Amino acid sequence: MxxxxxxxxxxxxxxxxxxxxxxxxxxxxxxxxxxxxxxxxxxxxxxxxxxxxxxxxxxSLDAIRALVALDPADHATTHAIAREHLADIRDRMGRLARLEAELKRIMAACDGSHDHECNILEAFADHGQCAHEH
Amino acid sequence: MxxxxxxxxxxxxxxxxxxxxxxxxxxxxxxxxxxxxxxxxxxxxxxxxxxxxxxxxxxSLDAIRALVALDPADHATTHAIAREHLADIRDRMGRLARLEAELKRIMAACDGSHDHECNILEAFADHGQCAHEH
DNA sequence: GTAATTCCTCTAGCGACTAGAGGTTCAAGG
DNA sequence: CCTTGAACCTCTAGTCGCTAGAGGAATTAC
Missing domain, CATH: 1.10.1660.10 (Multidrug-efflux Transporter Regulator; Chain: A; Domain 2)
Structure with missing residues:
Protein backbone atom coordinates (compact mmCIF):
# COMPACT_ATOMS: atom_id res chain seq x y z
CA MET A 1 0.00 0.00 0.00
CA SER A 60 -7.92 16.81 -21.46
CA LEU A 61 -9.18 15.24 -18.26
CA ASP A 62 -12.44 14.60 -20.10
CA ALA A 63 -10.65 12.68 -22.83
CA ILE A 64 -8.76 10.71 -20.19
CA ARG A 65 -11.98 9.93 -18.40
CA ALA A 66 -13.32 8.50 -21.67
CA LEU A 67 -10.13 6.51 -22.15
CA VAL A 68 -10.07 4.92 -18.70
CA ALA A 69 -13.78 4.08 -18.89
CA LEU A 70 -13.19 2.28 -22.16
CA ASP A 71 -13.42 -1.41 -22.84
CA PRO A 72 -9.77 -2.31 -23.50
CA ALA A 73 -10.89 -4.30 -26.54
CA ASP A 74 -12.62 -1.29 -28.08
CA HIS A 75 -9.96 -0.43 -30.60
CA ALA A 76 -12.22 1.77 -32.69
CA THR A 77 -12.98 4.26 -29.94
CA THR A 78 -9.43 4.28 -28.68
CA HIS A 79 -8.16 5.06 -32.14
CA ALA A 80 -10.82 7.69 -32.64
CA ILE A 81 -9.80 9.53 -29.48
CA ALA A 82 -6.13 9.35 -30.39
CA ARG A 83 -6.78 10.46 -33.96
CA GLU A 84 -8.91 13.36 -32.82
CA HIS A 85 -6.20 14.49 -30.48
CA LEU A 86 -3.58 14.21 -33.17
CA ALA A 87 -5.71 16.40 -35.43
CA ASP A 88 -6.04 18.91 -32.62
CA ILE A 89 -2.29 19.02 -32.13
CA ARG A 90 -1.73 19.60 -35.84
CA ASP A 91 -4.30 22.35 -35.84
CA ARG A 92 -2.57 24.09 -32.96
CA MET A 93 0.80 23.73 -34.66
CA GLY A 94 -0.59 25.36 -37.77
CA ARG A 95 -1.92 28.28 -35.83
CA LEU A 96 1.35 28.73 -33.97
CA ALA A 97 3.25 28.68 -37.24
CA ARG A 98 1.05 31.49 -38.61
CA LEU A 99 1.59 33.43 -35.41
CA GLU A 100 5.32 32.99 -35.72
CA ALA A 101 5.32 34.22 -39.30
CA GLU A 102 3.37 37.31 -38.42
CA LEU A 103 5.41 38.13 -35.34
CA LYS A 104 8.55 37.94 -37.44
CA ARG A 105 7.01 40.23 -40.03
CA ILE A 106 6.02 42.67 -37.31
CA MET A 107 9.46 42.65 -35.77
CA ALA A 108 11.04 43.27 -39.14
CA ALA A 109 8.87 46.39 -39.44
CA CYS A 110 10.97 48.25 -36.87
CA ASP A 111 14.29 49.46 -38.16
CA GLY A 112 15.51 50.24 -34.66
CA SER A 113 16.06 53.97 -35.16
CA HIS A 114 15.17 56.20 -32.25
CA ASP A 115 13.50 59.21 -33.78
CA HIS A 116 9.99 57.90 -34.31
CA GLU A 117 7.41 55.64 -32.77
CA CYS A 118 8.24 51.99 -32.93
CA ASN A 119 6.65 50.28 -35.90
CA ILE A 120 6.13 47.21 -33.83
CA LEU A 121 3.47 49.02 -31.86
CA GLU A 122 1.93 50.33 -35.07
CA ALA A 123 2.08 46.91 -36.64
CA PHE A 124 0.37 45.39 -33.63
CA ALA A 125 -2.42 47.89 -33.99
CA ASP A 126 -2.77 47.69 -37.74
CA HIS A 127 -5.13 44.94 -38.58
CA GLY A 128 -4.92 45.75 -42.29
CA GLN A 129 -1.27 44.75 -42.59
CA CYS A 130 -2.11 41.39 -41.19
CA ALA A 131 -1.82 38.43 -43.54
CA HIS A 132 -4.04 35.91 -41.81
CA GLU A 133 -7.72 36.05 -41.06
CA HIS A 134 -9.08 36.91 -37.65
CA MET B 1 -18.89 58.52 -30.07
CA SER B 60 -1.25 37.57 -22.50
CA LEU B 61 -3.25 40.45 -21.10
CA ASP B 62 -0.29 41.14 -18.84
CA ALA B 63 2.04 41.47 -21.82
CA ILE B 64 -0.49 43.73 -23.53
CA ARG B 65 -0.76 45.85 -20.43
CA ALA B 66 3.02 46.28 -20.54
CA LEU B 67 2.84 47.14 -24.24
CA VAL B 68 0.13 49.79 -23.95
CA ALA B 69 1.82 51.38 -20.95
CA LEU B 70 5.03 51.70 -22.95
CA ASP B 71 6.68 54.84 -24.17
CA PRO B 72 6.18 54.51 -27.97
CA ALA B 73 9.83 55.53 -28.41
CA ASP B 74 11.04 52.68 -26.22
CA HIS B 75 12.16 50.36 -28.98
CA ALA B 76 14.27 48.20 -26.72
CA THR B 77 11.44 47.12 -24.44
CA THR B 78 9.01 46.67 -27.31
CA HIS B 79 11.47 44.43 -29.10
CA ALA B 80 12.18 42.53 -25.91
CA ILE B 81 8.51 41.74 -25.37
CA ALA B 82 8.05 40.68 -28.97
CA ARG B 83 11.21 38.56 -28.93
CA GLU B 84 10.20 36.88 -25.71
CA HIS B 85 6.83 36.04 -27.15
CA LEU B 86 8.40 34.69 -30.32
CA ALA B 87 10.64 32.45 -28.22
CA ASP B 88 7.59 31.26 -26.31
CA ILE B 89 5.78 30.41 -29.54
CA ARG B 90 8.77 28.45 -30.79
CA ASP B 91 8.98 26.60 -27.52
CA ARG B 92 5.34 25.61 -27.73
CA MET B 93 5.75 24.50 -31.33
CA GLY B 94 8.64 22.30 -30.34
CA ARG B 95 6.65 20.66 -27.59
CA LEU B 96 3.69 20.10 -29.90
CA ALA B 97 5.99 18.51 -32.48
CA ARG B 98 7.30 16.07 -29.87
CA LEU B 99 3.74 15.30 -28.83
CA GLU B 100 2.79 14.64 -32.41
CA ALA B 101 5.71 12.26 -32.89
CA GLU B 102 4.86 10.31 -29.80
CA LEU B 103 1.16 10.11 -30.55
CA LYS B 104 1.98 8.74 -33.97
CA ARG B 105 4.31 6.18 -32.42
CA ILE B 106 1.60 5.17 -29.97
CA MET B 107 -1.01 4.83 -32.69
CA ALA B 108 1.34 2.71 -34.76
CA ALA B 109 1.64 0.35 -31.79
CA CYS B 110 -1.88 -0.96 -32.34
CA ASP B 111 -2.22 -3.33 -35.25
CA GLY B 112 -6.00 -3.15 -35.19
CA SER B 113 -6.65 -6.81 -34.49
CA HIS B 114 -9.49 -7.58 -32.15
CA ASP B 115 -8.28 -10.40 -29.98
CA HIS B 116 -6.20 -8.50 -27.40
CA GLU B 117 -6.14 -5.25 -25.46
CA CYS B 118 -5.39 -2.24 -27.56
CA ASN B 119 -1.74 -1.33 -27.50
CA ILE B 120 -2.67 2.31 -27.56
CA LEU B 121 -3.95 2.04 -24.03
CA GLU B 122 -0.83 0.15 -23.00
CA ALA B 123 1.39 2.64 -24.74
CA PHE B 124 -0.37 5.49 -22.97
CA ALA B 125 0.32 3.85 -19.66
CA ASP B 126 3.86 2.81 -20.36
CA HIS B 127 6.14 5.62 -19.48
CA GLY B 128 9.19 3.54 -20.29
CA GLN B 129 8.43 3.38 -24.01
CA CYS B 130 8.28 7.10 -24.14
CA ALA B 131 11.04 8.87 -26.02
CA HIS B 132 10.85 12.33 -24.50
CA GLU B 133 11.44 13.42 -20.96
CA HIS B 134 8.64 14.23 -18.57
C1' DG C 1 -46.16 55.75 -27.74
C1' DT C 2 -44.74 51.39 -27.76
C1' DA C 3 -41.94 47.57 -28.88
C1' DA C 4 -37.54 45.70 -29.84
C1' DT C 5 -33.03 46.02 -29.00
C1' DT C 6 -29.22 47.25 -26.56
C1' DC C 7 -27.35 48.35 -22.54
C1' DC C 8 -26.38 48.12 -17.27
C1' DT C 9 -24.51 45.56 -12.86
C1' DC C 10 -23.77 41.55 -10.49
C1' DT C 11 -22.70 36.78 -9.63
C1' DA C 12 -21.09 32.36 -10.90
C1' DG C 13 -18.94 29.05 -13.95
C1' DC C 14 -15.23 26.89 -17.11
C1' DG C 15 -10.39 23.79 -16.96
C1' DA C 16 -6.74 22.22 -14.39
C1' DC C 17 -4.78 23.14 -11.14
C1' DT C 18 -2.13 25.90 -7.01
C1' DA C 19 -1.78 28.09 -2.45
C1' DG C 20 -2.81 28.67 2.12
C1' DA C 21 -5.09 28.13 6.73
C1' DG C 22 -5.70 25.42 10.48
C1' DG C 23 -5.65 21.07 12.30
C1' DT C 24 -4.56 15.65 12.64
C1' DT C 25 -1.89 11.35 12.01
C1' DC C 26 2.00 8.75 11.19
C1' DA C 27 6.88 6.83 11.58
C1' DA C 28 11.24 7.05 13.60
C1' DG C 29 14.46 7.91 17.25
C1' DG C 30 15.43 8.16 22.10
C1' DC D 1 6.23 4.85 25.81
C1' DC D 2 6.85 9.45 24.30
C1' DT D 3 8.14 13.13 21.62
C1' DT D 4 9.19 15.35 17.45
C1' DG D 5 8.74 16.52 12.75
C1' DA D 6 7.21 15.27 8.45
C1' DA D 7 3.40 14.09 6.01
C1' DC D 8 -1.28 14.01 5.93
C1' DC D 9 -6.32 15.84 6.26
C1' DT D 10 -10.35 19.22 4.77
C1' DC D 11 -11.79 23.47 3.24
C1' DT D 12 -11.70 27.82 0.88
C1' DA D 13 -10.05 30.91 -2.45
C1' DG D 14 -7.10 32.33 -6.25
C1' DT D 15 -5.17 31.86 -11.15
C1' DC D 16 -6.33 33.24 -16.63
C1' DG D 17 -9.41 34.96 -19.99
C1' DC D 18 -13.25 34.93 -20.67
C1' DT D 19 -18.62 33.32 -20.97
C1' DA D 20 -23.41 32.86 -19.32
C1' DG D 21 -27.30 34.23 -16.97
C1' DA D 22 -30.45 37.00 -13.93
C1' DG D 23 -32.97 40.95 -13.47
C1' DG D 24 -33.61 45.37 -14.76
C1' DA D 25 -32.89 50.21 -17.23
C1' DA D 26 -31.90 52.97 -21.36
C1' DT D 27 -32.01 53.80 -26.14
C1' DT D 28 -33.64 53.55 -30.90
C1' DA D 29 -36.84 52.69 -34.70
C1' DC D 30 -41.21 52.81 -36.28
Whole structure:
Protein backbone atom coordinates (compact mmCIF):
# COMPACT_ATOMS: atom_id res chain seq x y z
CA MET A 1 0.00 0.00 0.00
CA UNK A 2 1.20 3.46 -0.96
CA UNK A 3 0.55 6.81 0.66
CA UNK A 4 -0.41 9.78 -1.47
CA UNK A 5 3.16 11.03 -1.13
CA UNK A 6 4.49 7.73 -2.50
CA UNK A 7 2.24 8.09 -5.53
CA UNK A 8 3.42 11.62 -6.00
CA UNK A 9 7.09 10.60 -5.91
CA UNK A 10 6.55 7.69 -8.27
CA UNK A 11 4.52 9.54 -10.89
CA UNK A 12 5.65 13.13 -10.53
CA UNK A 13 2.05 14.27 -9.97
CA UNK A 14 1.83 16.70 -7.09
CA UNK A 15 -0.08 15.71 -3.98
CA UNK A 16 -2.79 18.39 -4.25
CA UNK A 17 -3.26 17.42 -7.89
CA UNK A 18 -3.87 13.80 -6.92
CA UNK A 19 -6.51 14.94 -4.46
CA UNK A 20 -7.98 17.09 -7.21
CA UNK A 21 -8.14 14.08 -9.54
CA UNK A 22 -10.03 12.23 -6.85
CA UNK A 23 -12.41 15.15 -6.48
CA UNK A 24 -13.25 15.10 -10.17
CA UNK A 25 -13.66 11.34 -10.16
CA UNK A 26 -10.56 10.17 -12.02
CA UNK A 27 -9.03 8.10 -9.24
CA UNK A 28 -9.97 6.74 -5.87
CA UNK A 29 -7.93 5.56 -2.90
CA UNK A 30 -8.39 1.83 -2.33
CA UNK A 31 -8.60 2.35 1.41
CA UNK A 32 -8.25 4.86 4.19
CA UNK A 33 -6.23 4.32 7.37
CA UNK A 34 -7.80 4.57 10.82
CA UNK A 35 -6.71 8.20 10.76
CA UNK A 36 -8.36 8.87 7.38
CA UNK A 37 -5.27 8.90 5.21
CA UNK A 38 -5.42 7.60 1.64
CA UNK A 39 -3.80 4.25 0.80
CA UNK A 40 -3.36 3.07 -2.79
CA UNK A 41 -2.69 -0.30 -4.39
CA UNK A 42 -0.25 -0.90 -7.23
CA UNK A 43 -3.19 -0.68 -9.64
CA UNK A 44 -3.94 2.80 -8.30
CA UNK A 45 -0.35 3.78 -8.85
CA UNK A 46 -0.46 2.56 -12.42
CA UNK A 47 -3.71 4.31 -13.12
CA UNK A 48 -2.19 7.59 -11.99
CA UNK A 49 0.85 6.91 -14.20
CA UNK A 50 -1.48 6.46 -17.13
CA UNK A 51 -3.25 9.73 -16.36
CA UNK A 52 0.06 11.52 -16.00
CA UNK A 53 1.32 10.30 -19.31
CA UNK A 54 -1.91 11.13 -21.10
CA UNK A 55 -1.87 14.62 -19.57
CA UNK A 56 1.71 15.08 -20.76
CA UNK A 57 0.46 14.21 -24.21
CA UNK A 58 -1.98 17.06 -23.87
CA UNK A 59 -5.21 15.11 -23.46
CA SER A 60 -7.92 16.81 -21.46
CA LEU A 61 -9.18 15.24 -18.26
CA ASP A 62 -12.44 14.60 -20.10
CA ALA A 63 -10.65 12.68 -22.83
CA ILE A 64 -8.76 10.71 -20.19
CA ARG A 65 -11.98 9.93 -18.40
CA ALA A 66 -13.32 8.50 -21.67
CA LEU A 67 -10.13 6.51 -22.15
CA VAL A 68 -10.07 4.92 -18.70
CA ALA A 69 -13.78 4.08 -18.89
CA LEU A 70 -13.19 2.28 -22.16
CA ASP A 71 -13.42 -1.41 -22.84
CA PRO A 72 -9.77 -2.31 -23.50
CA ALA A 73 -10.89 -4.30 -26.54
CA ASP A 74 -12.62 -1.29 -28.08
CA HIS A 75 -9.96 -0.43 -30.60
CA ALA A 76 -12.22 1.77 -32.69
CA THR A 77 -12.98 4.26 -29.94
CA THR A 78 -9.43 4.28 -28.68
CA HIS A 79 -8.16 5.06 -32.14
CA ALA A 80 -10.82 7.69 -32.64
CA ILE A 81 -9.80 9.53 -29.48
CA ALA A 82 -6.13 9.35 -30.39
CA ARG A 83 -6.78 10.46 -33.96
CA GLU A 84 -8.91 13.36 -32.82
CA HIS A 85 -6.20 14.49 -30.48
CA LEU A 86 -3.58 14.21 -33.17
CA ALA A 87 -5.71 16.40 -35.43
CA ASP A 88 -6.04 18.91 -32.62
CA ILE A 89 -2.29 19.02 -32.13
CA ARG A 90 -1.73 19.60 -35.84
CA ASP A 91 -4.30 22.35 -35.84
CA ARG A 92 -2.57 24.09 -32.96
CA MET A 93 0.80 23.73 -34.66
CA GLY A 94 -0.59 25.36 -37.77
CA ARG A 95 -1.92 28.28 -35.83
CA LEU A 96 1.35 28.73 -33.97
CA ALA A 97 3.25 28.68 -37.24
CA ARG A 98 1.05 31.49 -38.61
CA LEU A 99 1.59 33.43 -35.41
CA GLU A 100 5.32 32.99 -35.72
CA ALA A 101 5.32 34.22 -39.30
CA GLU A 102 3.37 37.31 -38.42
CA LEU A 103 5.41 38.13 -35.34
CA LYS A 104 8.55 37.94 -37.44
CA ARG A 105 7.01 40.23 -40.03
CA ILE A 106 6.02 42.67 -37.31
CA MET A 107 9.46 42.65 -35.77
CA ALA A 108 11.04 43.27 -39.14
CA ALA A 109 8.87 46.39 -39.44
CA CYS A 110 10.97 48.25 -36.87
CA ASP A 111 14.29 49.46 -38.16
CA GLY A 112 15.51 50.24 -34.66
CA SER A 113 16.06 53.97 -35.16
CA HIS A 114 15.17 56.20 -32.25
CA ASP A 115 13.50 59.21 -33.78
CA HIS A 116 9.99 57.90 -34.31
CA GLU A 117 7.41 55.64 -32.77
CA CYS A 118 8.24 51.99 -32.93
CA ASN A 119 6.65 50.28 -35.90
CA ILE A 120 6.13 47.21 -33.83
CA LEU A 121 3.47 49.02 -31.86
CA GLU A 122 1.93 50.33 -35.07
CA ALA A 123 2.08 46.91 -36.64
CA PHE A 124 0.37 45.39 -33.63
CA ALA A 125 -2.42 47.89 -33.99
CA ASP A 126 -2.77 47.69 -37.74
CA HIS A 127 -5.13 44.94 -38.58
CA GLY A 128 -4.92 45.75 -42.29
CA GLN A 129 -1.27 44.75 -42.59
CA CYS A 130 -2.11 41.39 -41.19
CA ALA A 131 -1.82 38.43 -43.54
CA HIS A 132 -4.04 35.91 -41.81
CA GLU A 133 -7.72 36.05 -41.06
CA HIS A 134 -9.08 36.91 -37.65
CA MET B 1 -18.89 58.52 -30.07
CA UNK B 2 -19.36 54.78 -30.19
CA UNK B 3 -21.46 52.52 -28.03
CA UNK B 4 -19.99 49.32 -26.66
CA UNK B 5 -21.88 47.45 -29.35
CA UNK B 6 -20.28 49.58 -32.06
CA UNK B 7 -16.86 48.73 -30.69
CA UNK B 8 -17.78 45.10 -30.62
CA UNK B 9 -18.92 45.14 -34.25
CA UNK B 10 -15.83 47.04 -35.40
CA UNK B 11 -13.25 44.93 -33.59
CA UNK B 12 -14.91 41.57 -33.26
CA UNK B 13 -14.43 41.63 -29.50
CA UNK B 14 -17.57 40.54 -27.71
CA UNK B 15 -19.40 43.02 -25.53
CA UNK B 16 -18.90 41.18 -22.22
CA UNK B 17 -15.22 40.84 -23.07
CA UNK B 18 -14.92 44.60 -23.53
CA UNK B 19 -16.48 45.11 -20.12
CA UNK B 20 -14.07 42.53 -18.77
CA UNK B 21 -11.13 44.43 -20.26
CA UNK B 22 -12.38 47.53 -18.49
CA UNK B 23 -12.64 45.63 -15.24
CA UNK B 24 -9.02 44.52 -15.45
CA UNK B 25 -7.88 48.01 -16.38
CA UNK B 26 -7.02 47.63 -20.06
CA UNK B 27 -9.50 50.14 -21.45
CA UNK B 28 -11.86 52.82 -20.23
CA UNK B 29 -14.92 54.44 -21.71
CA UNK B 30 -14.31 58.12 -22.47
CA UNK B 31 -17.74 59.06 -21.16
CA UNK B 32 -21.02 57.73 -19.92
CA UNK B 33 -24.45 58.84 -21.14
CA UNK B 34 -27.12 60.23 -18.82
CA UNK B 35 -28.36 56.68 -18.54
CA UNK B 36 -24.93 55.29 -17.64
CA UNK B 37 -24.07 53.70 -20.95
CA UNK B 38 -20.44 53.65 -22.15
CA UNK B 39 -19.39 55.94 -24.97
CA UNK B 40 -16.01 55.59 -26.69
CA UNK B 41 -13.91 57.88 -28.87
CA UNK B 42 -12.06 56.80 -32.01
CA UNK B 43 -8.92 56.45 -29.88
CA UNK B 44 -10.77 54.00 -27.65
CA UNK B 45 -11.82 52.02 -30.69
CA UNK B 46 -8.24 51.84 -31.91
CA UNK B 47 -6.94 50.83 -28.53
CA UNK B 48 -9.34 47.93 -28.49
CA UNK B 49 -8.26 46.98 -32.02
CA UNK B 50 -4.68 46.90 -30.81
CA UNK B 51 -5.61 44.68 -27.89
CA UNK B 52 -7.58 42.39 -30.14
CA UNK B 53 -4.74 41.97 -32.55
CA UNK B 54 -2.21 41.38 -29.81
CA UNK B 55 -4.53 38.76 -28.26
CA UNK B 56 -4.84 37.06 -31.63
CA UNK B 57 -1.07 36.90 -31.68
CA UNK B 58 -1.26 35.04 -28.41
CA UNK B 59 0.03 37.73 -26.06
CA SER B 60 -1.25 37.57 -22.50
CA LEU B 61 -3.25 40.45 -21.10
CA ASP B 62 -0.29 41.14 -18.84
CA ALA B 63 2.04 41.47 -21.82
CA ILE B 64 -0.49 43.73 -23.53
CA ARG B 65 -0.76 45.85 -20.43
CA ALA B 66 3.02 46.28 -20.54
CA LEU B 67 2.84 47.14 -24.24
CA VAL B 68 0.13 49.79 -23.95
CA ALA B 69 1.82 51.38 -20.95
CA LEU B 70 5.03 51.70 -22.95
CA ASP B 71 6.68 54.84 -24.17
CA PRO B 72 6.18 54.51 -27.97
CA ALA B 73 9.83 55.53 -28.41
CA ASP B 74 11.04 52.68 -26.22
CA HIS B 75 12.16 50.36 -28.98
CA ALA B 76 14.27 48.20 -26.72
CA THR B 77 11.44 47.12 -24.44
CA THR B 78 9.01 46.67 -27.31
CA HIS B 79 11.47 44.43 -29.10
CA ALA B 80 12.18 42.53 -25.91
CA ILE B 81 8.51 41.74 -25.37
CA ALA B 82 8.05 40.68 -28.97
CA ARG B 83 11.21 38.56 -28.93
CA GLU B 84 10.20 36.88 -25.71
CA HIS B 85 6.83 36.04 -27.15
CA LEU B 86 8.40 34.69 -30.32
CA ALA B 87 10.64 32.45 -28.22
CA ASP B 88 7.59 31.26 -26.31
CA ILE B 89 5.78 30.41 -29.54
CA ARG B 90 8.77 28.45 -30.79
CA ASP B 91 8.98 26.60 -27.52
CA ARG B 92 5.34 25.61 -27.73
CA MET B 93 5.75 24.50 -31.33
CA GLY B 94 8.64 22.30 -30.34
CA ARG B 95 6.65 20.66 -27.59
CA LEU B 96 3.69 20.10 -29.90
CA ALA B 97 5.99 18.51 -32.48
CA ARG B 98 7.30 16.07 -29.87
CA LEU B 99 3.74 15.30 -28.83
CA GLU B 100 2.79 14.64 -32.41
CA ALA B 101 5.71 12.26 -32.89
CA GLU B 102 4.86 10.31 -29.80
CA LEU B 103 1.16 10.11 -30.55
CA LYS B 104 1.98 8.74 -33.97
CA ARG B 105 4.31 6.18 -32.42
CA ILE B 106 1.60 5.17 -29.97
CA MET B 107 -1.01 4.83 -32.69
CA ALA B 108 1.34 2.71 -34.76
CA ALA B 109 1.64 0.35 -31.79
CA CYS B 110 -1.88 -0.96 -32.34
CA ASP B 111 -2.22 -3.33 -35.25
CA GLY B 112 -6.00 -3.15 -35.19
CA SER B 113 -6.65 -6.81 -34.49
CA HIS B 114 -9.49 -7.58 -32.15
CA ASP B 115 -8.28 -10.40 -29.98
CA HIS B 116 -6.20 -8.50 -27.40
CA GLU B 117 -6.14 -5.25 -25.46
CA CYS B 118 -5.39 -2.24 -27.56
CA ASN B 119 -1.74 -1.33 -27.50
CA ILE B 120 -2.67 2.31 -27.56
CA LEU B 121 -3.95 2.04 -24.03
CA GLU B 122 -0.83 0.15 -23.00
CA ALA B 123 1.39 2.64 -24.74
CA PHE B 124 -0.37 5.49 -22.97
CA ALA B 125 0.32 3.85 -19.66
CA ASP B 126 3.86 2.81 -20.36
CA HIS B 127 6.14 5.62 -19.48
CA GLY B 128 9.19 3.54 -20.29
CA GLN B 129 8.43 3.38 -24.01
CA CYS B 130 8.28 7.10 -24.14
CA ALA B 131 11.04 8.87 -26.02
CA HIS B 132 10.85 12.33 -24.50
CA GLU B 133 11.44 13.42 -20.96
CA HIS B 134 8.64 14.23 -18.57
C1' DG C 1 -46.16 55.75 -27.74
C1' DT C 2 -44.74 51.39 -27.76
C1' DA C 3 -41.94 47.57 -28.88
C1' DA C 4 -37.54 45.70 -29.84
C1' DT C 5 -33.03 46.02 -29.00
C1' DT C 6 -29.22 47.25 -26.56
C1' DC C 7 -27.35 48.35 -22.54
C1' DC C 8 -26.38 48.12 -17.27
C1' DT C 9 -24.51 45.56 -12.86
C1' DC C 10 -23.77 41.55 -10.49
C1' DT C 11 -22.70 36.78 -9.63
C1' DA C 12 -21.09 32.36 -10.90
C1' DG C 13 -18.94 29.05 -13.95
C1' DC C 14 -15.23 26.89 -17.11
C1' DG C 15 -10.39 23.79 -16.96
C1' DA C 16 -6.74 22.22 -14.39
C1' DC C 17 -4.78 23.14 -11.14
C1' DT C 18 -2.13 25.90 -7.01
C1' DA C 19 -1.78 28.09 -2.45
C1' DG C 20 -2.81 28.67 2.12
C1' DA C 21 -5.09 28.13 6.73
C1' DG C 22 -5.70 25.42 10.48
C1' DG C 23 -5.65 21.07 12.30
C1' DT C 24 -4.56 15.65 12.64
C1' DT C 25 -1.89 11.35 12.01
C1' DC C 26 2.00 8.75 11.19
C1' DA C 27 6.88 6.83 11.58
C1' DA C 28 11.24 7.05 13.60
C1' DG C 29 14.46 7.91 17.25
C1' DG C 30 15.43 8.16 22.10
C1' DC D 1 6.23 4.85 25.81
C1' DC D 2 6.85 9.45 24.30
C1' DT D 3 8.14 13.13 21.62
C1' DT D 4 9.19 15.35 17.45
C1' DG D 5 8.74 16.52 12.75
C1' DA D 6 7.21 15.27 8.45
C1' DA D 7 3.40 14.09 6.01
C1' DC D 8 -1.28 14.01 5.93
C1' DC D 9 -6.32 15.84 6.26
C1' DT D 10 -10.35 19.22 4.77
C1' DC D 11 -11.79 23.47 3.24
C1' DT D 12 -11.70 27.82 0.88
C1' DA D 13 -10.05 30.91 -2.45
C1' DG D 14 -7.10 32.33 -6.25
C1' DT D 15 -5.17 31.86 -11.15
C1' DC D 16 -6.33 33.24 -16.63
C1' DG D 17 -9.41 34.96 -19.99
C1' DC D 18 -13.25 34.93 -20.67
C1' DT D 19 -18.62 33.32 -20.97
C1' DA D 20 -23.41 32.86 -19.32
C1' DG D 21 -27.30 34.23 -16.97
C1' DA D 22 -30.45 37.00 -13.93
C1' DG D 23 -32.97 40.95 -13.47
C1' DG D 24 -33.61 45.37 -14.76
C1' DA D 25 -32.89 50.21 -17.23
C1' DA D 26 -31.90 52.97 -21.36
C1' DT D 27 -32.01 53.80 -26.14
C1' DT D 28 -33.64 53.55 -30.90
C1' DA D 29 -36.84 52.69 -34.70
C1' DC D 30 -41.21 52.81 -36.28
Missing amino acids: FSIGDLSRHTGVKVPTIRYYEQVGLIEADERTEGNQRRYSRAGLERLGFIRHARDLGL | FSIGDLSRHTGVKVPTIRYYEQVGLIEADERTEGNQRRYSRAGLERLGFIRHARDLGL
